[in-house]
Amino acid sequence: MIRSMFTAISSLGLHQKFLDVVSNNLANANTTGYKASRVLFQDQFAQTLSAGSAPSDTLGGVNPTQIGLGVGLGFVSANFSQGTLQSTGRNLDVGVQGDGFFIYGQDANRRYSREGSLGLDAEAYLVNSATGLRVQGWLADATGQIDANLPVDDLQIAMDKTLARATQNVILGGNLSAETATDGTGTVSVSMGVYDSLGALQTGSLQFTRSSADPLVWDWAVVDPATGLPDPAFGTGAGTITFDANGQLDAAIDPNPVITTPVQIPGSEGSANGGQIDLTLDMSDLTMLTTATSATVTSQDGLGAGAATDLNISPNDGVISLLYANGLVEKVGQLALARFTNPSGLVRAEDTSFITGLNSGEPQIGAAATGGRGNIASGYLESSNVDMAQEFTNMILAQRGFQASSRVITTSDEILQELVNLKR
Numbered sequence: 519m520i521r522s523m524f525t526a527i528s529s530l531g532l533h534q535k536f537l538d539v540v541s542n543n544l545a546n547a548n549t550t551g552y553k554a555s556r557v558l559f560q561d562q563f564a565q566t567l568s569a570g571s572a573p574s575d576t577l578g579g580v581n582p583t584q585i586g587l588g589v590g591l592g593f594v595s596a597n598f599s600q601g602t603l604q605s606t607g608r609n610l611d612v613g614v615q616g617d618g619f620f621i622y623g624q625d626a627n628r629r630y631s632r633e634g635s636l637g638l639d640a641e642a643y644l645v646n647s648a649t650g651l652r653v654q655g656w657l658a659d660a661t662g663q664i665d666a667n668l669p670v671d672d673l674q675i676a677m678d679k680t681l682a683r684a685t686q687n688v689i690l691g692g693n694l695s696a697e698t699a700t701d702g703t704g705t706v707s708v709s710m711g712v713y714d715s716l717g718a719l720q721t722g723s724l725q726f727t728r729s730s731a732d733p734l735v736w737d738w739a740v741v742d743p744a745t746g747l748p749d750p751a752f753g754t755g756a757g758t759i760t761f762d763a764n765g766q767l768d769a770a771i772d773p774n775p776v777i778t779t780p781v782q783i784p785g786s787e788g789s790a791n792g793g794q795i796d797l798t799l800d801m802s803d804l805t806m807l808t809t810a811t812s813a814t815v816t817s818q819d820g821l822g823a824g825a826a827t828d829l830n831i832s833p834n835d836g837v838i839s840l841l842y843a844n845g846l847v848e849k850v851g852q853l854a855l856a857r858f859t860n861p862s863g864l865v866r867a868e869d870t871s872f873i874t875g876l877n878s879g880e881p882q883i884g885a886a887a888t889g890g891r892g893n894i895a896s897g898y899l900e901s902s903n904v905d906m907a908q909e910f911t912n913m914i915l916a917q918r919g920f921q922a923s924s925r926v927i928t929t930s931d932e933i934l935q936e937l938v939n940l941k942r
Contacts, residue, residue, distance in 0.1 A: 521565075521587070522930045528588030529923035532559065537916040539594055543904045544913075551601070551633030551870045552902040554909075558592035595862045596872075601632070601903040603895050609830050610636040610644075613900040616892025618855035621670060621883065622651035622871065629871035630856055630864065630881065632900050638829070644673040644838070644851075649869045655838070655854045662849045664837070666885040670854045673838065677826050681842050682717025684785075684795055685820025691803035692812035694726055694736060696765060704728040705746065706811050713820030714785030714795050722753050722783040722797075726813065734761045734768070734806070740781055755781030755799075761806040821846055836886045836894040855891040856881035 536557050546552040570582035603613045612634035614620070619630035629651060637647040644653050654670040688710055698704035706726040711719050723743035729735040739756035742749040748756065762768040781797040789795075804813060824844025831838055836853035858864065863878030874881065886894045 520930075521585070523927055525586070525588040526923040526926035526930070528562065528590070530920060530927075532589050532591055533916045533920040533923065535591060535594075536919070537913065540909050540912045540916060543909050544906065547902055547904045547906055547909075549870055549902050550635065550899050551631055552904065553596040553598055553601075553632070554902070554904045555594050556597050557594050557912075560590050560592040561586050562588045562590045596864070596866070597903060598861050599903050601900040603898040604901050605898055607897060609828065609897065611897060611899050612636060612831055612836065612853070613895040613898040614855065614886075614892045615895050617857050617861075617890055618886065618892035619857070619872070619881075620646075621654035621854055621856050621881075622646055622649070624652075624654070624672070627651070628654075629867055629869075629873060630858075631869070631871040633870045635899060636831075638675065638677065642675050642677055644675060646869075649871075653853065655836070655852050657851045658849050664849070664852045666852065666854070666888075670883060673851050673853075675829060675838065675840070675850055677829070677840070679826045679840065679842075679848075680823050681826075681846050681848060682713060682715065682823040682844070683819070683821040683846060684715040684790060685712035685797060685818045687798050687800065688712065688781075688818045689800045689803065689816050690724075690813060691816040692805075692814050693809055694728075694804060694806045694813050695811040696806050696808045698728045698811070700728050700730055700733045702727065702730040706813055707741075707743070707746070708813050708815065709743070710815040710818070712783055712795055712797060712818055713822055714793075715790035716786050716788065717821070717823030718786040718789070719822060720783055720785055720795060722781070729758075732760075734763075735759070736761075736806075740783070751784070753781065753783040755797075759801055759804065765805050765807040767802060767804065831894070831896045833896040834887050834893045836896075852885060853894060854883055855886050855894070856883050857889065857891045858882070 539555050539557050543554045564584040564586045566582060566584050568583035571580045573579040614632055619632060620634050622629045622631060635647045636644055636653060639645050645651060646653060652672040655673050656664050656666055656668055656670060657673060658664050694706055708724045710722050710724065712722060713719055723741055724738055725741045725746055727737045729737060735758055737758050739748050740753040741747055742752045760768045781799055783795045783797060785793050785795045787793060821844040824842040824846060826840045827843050828841040830841055837849055838851040840848045840850050858881060859879035860877055863875040864872035865875040867873050882889060884891055886892065
């Protein structure tokens with residue numbers, strides 16, 4: 519009777535632990551990035567009453583006779599199945615689709631977590647909004663390149679930057695009227711606004727002159743808008759374009775001077791290229807038809823100065839970009855992810871994070887969408903993977919197991935009482 523009592527007591531303690539795990543899972547049913555725990559029971563050693571025997575020539579074998587002595591806790595481990603990704607509409611909220619953990623902090627304070635609600639602190643470091651731990655990744659170099667083979671570091675993003683982009687390409691379109699005089703005096707002027715490297719808007723003037731020798735040929739040049747004559751002070755560049763009998767650019771001309779024609783327009787003092795704006799003109803959309811002249815600049819790729827207005831994390835690869843008021847996008851860094859050979863070996867820490875354990879293996883750090891580290895979902899947070907239906911079922915199992923073990927103790931006590939009463 520005493521043995522059954524101790525067996526039941528071991529079950530009572532274990533079912534209480536089971537209920538503790540269930541209650542913790544339910545308490546974190548709405549915790550972002552939480553990974554539910556599961557419990558595994560194992561029987562304890564058994565007392566052998568008979569070792570049994572092997573078969574002989576005349577008799578069969580006899581199985582051993584054993585009585586179990588209770589139940590023990592096998593393990594409590596985290597379930598790292600994918601949680602639901604919930605849209606937040608916030609650029610700096612990120613989740614992981616697949617394996618992988620965000621990396622927070624350095625050295626002894628390093629943590630790994632699936633919780634990716636990020637923000638900027640007062641010193642412009644990218645941190646976890648709840649804990650203030652700095653997220654780890656790589657910063658872009660001066661050319662915008664990111665080397666994911668370098669050690670990870672804190673990500674400090676300068677949000678007070680202003681950026682401009684010099685014009686490199688100008689596209690012209692429209693019509694040069696076929697009714698323009700062919701005596702060498704028929705001209706068409708086109709004004710073009712372009713930006714230098716400092717973001718200053720500069721104006722250049724192109725003049726098209728219909729050739730007197732061939733009515734299908736137009737000469738063009740960068741000129742002084744006041745005099746209509748070439749002047750290096752107002753820029754340099756000249757060439758010819760030739761139309762066919764249908765009023766379209768003649769693609770048979772070799773070399774074709776239409777698509778890429780180098781032009782220089784003076785920029786502001788101190789701008790790049792010695793104060794010159796190097797342009798490539800694309801005149802392939804020009805026509806020469808018997809309608810009014812409408813030649814103009816249809817587009818150019820330069821931008822004036824604009825201040826940084828927002829920070830964006832791109833989906834899949836986790837590249838961090840600064841968005842500017844003028845429409846420019848500058849790559850400034852990239853988030854790093856860590857993957858473990860045995861994530862179940864990680865040790866839970868505070869704030870829904872983990873630290874490396876003796877059996878987790880070393881973190882395999884790299885860029886998202888590489889090496890099995892999963893993809894980054896921008897604008898989403900991963901919800902808890904707690905299955906409430908399963909947890910309530912586990913709660914019932916824990917309760918019934920506890921009740922059954924209590925009933926065993928009660929029954930053993932009644933039998934002992936009967937044994938004592940034999941003396942009466």
